[in-house]
Amino acid sequence: MIKIEIINGPIEFFRNEDSRQKDGAELIFNGRVRVTENGENITALEYEQYKGMAEAELTQLAEETCKKFPIHDLFCKHRIGRVDVGETSLHVVIWSKHRKEGLEAMTWFISELKKRVPIWKWAILEDGSRIPSECSHG
Amino acid sequence: MININVKCFSQVKYAFGKDELNLELEVGATTLDLEKIIREKADGKLDTVSLRIALNQKYIPHETELKDRDEVAFIPPVQGG
Numbered sequence A: 001m002i003k004i005e006i007i008n009g010p011i012e013f014f015r016n017e018d019s020r021q022k023d024g025a026e027l028i029f030n031g032r033v034r035v036t037e038n039g040e041n042i043t044a045l046e047y048e049q050y051k052g053m054a055e056a057e058l059t060q061l062a063e064e065t066c067k068k069f070p071i072h073d074l075f076c077k078h079r080i081g082r083v084d085v086g087e088t089s090l091h092v093v094i095w096s097k098h099r100k101e102g103l104e105a106m107t108w109f110i111s112e113l114k115k116r117v118p119i120w121k122w123a124i125l126e127d128g129s130r131i132p133s134e135c136s137h138g
Numbered sequence B: 001m002i003n004i005n006v007k008c009f010s011q012v013k014y015a016f017g018k019d020e021l022n023l024e025l026e027v028g029a030t031t032l033d034l035e036k037i038i039r040e041k042a043d044g045k046l047d048t049v050s051l052r053i054a055l056n057q058k059y060i061p062h063e064t065e066l067k068d069r070d071e072v073a074f075i076p077p078v079q080g081g
Helices: A055-066 A100-116 B010-015 B031-041
Strands: A004-010 A026-034 A038-049 A071-084 A088-094 A121-123 A130-132 B002-005 B021-026 B054-055 B071-075
Touching: A004 B010, A026 A100, A026 B071, A055 A100, A055 A130, A071 A100, A071 A121, A088 A100, A100 B010, A130 B010, B002 B031, B031 B054
Parallel strands: A004 A071, B002 B071
Antiparallel strands: A026 A088, A038 A071, A038 A121, A071 A088, A121 A130, B002 B021, B054 B071
16 A cells, blocks of 8 residues: 655654554655755755645655555545655655565665656755755755 | 647746746647647747657657647656655
């Protein structure tokens, strides 16, 4: 099963589940906003999405991940709008029978997300100016 | 003539100072024709920016003829996460 949410506001983490009997691994990834962006101090990032396409691409990517790796469930929340330094912008949880496939799926999912989901960052600098971030990871 | 809605994000938005552009093109115009127009209008601000093309909210790998009222986005390198 997959769950995808794009949220404008603080991320509420998915609830820990003690009832899962087939999953030996529960992997949780939280992406947080660093204080520097392209070598400059920032106060926040502002995430911009292509509304509609971002959620569609993220959903398709989650489905592909579940087909490519033997994992059971993948839940993902991505935040848009202003995210202050230290706050969570991305929250992903993957459940799998063993850790190996879960770790591989997590790495692939996040790498692909950074290549194809139409979401961008604007850096909010200490003087209050707002510029598109040039930071892009493969 | 056909009317095309261009959605602007990130560096494209920064270059034009707008969320979207509405352009009138000749019948038969393609996505590559539109990209050329967009890059010229940006007056050099997009010269070093690689752009993928999304047509009606889907990436397209090849040059495609545009139809009236199509929605096009020139997608700069994405940065989610």
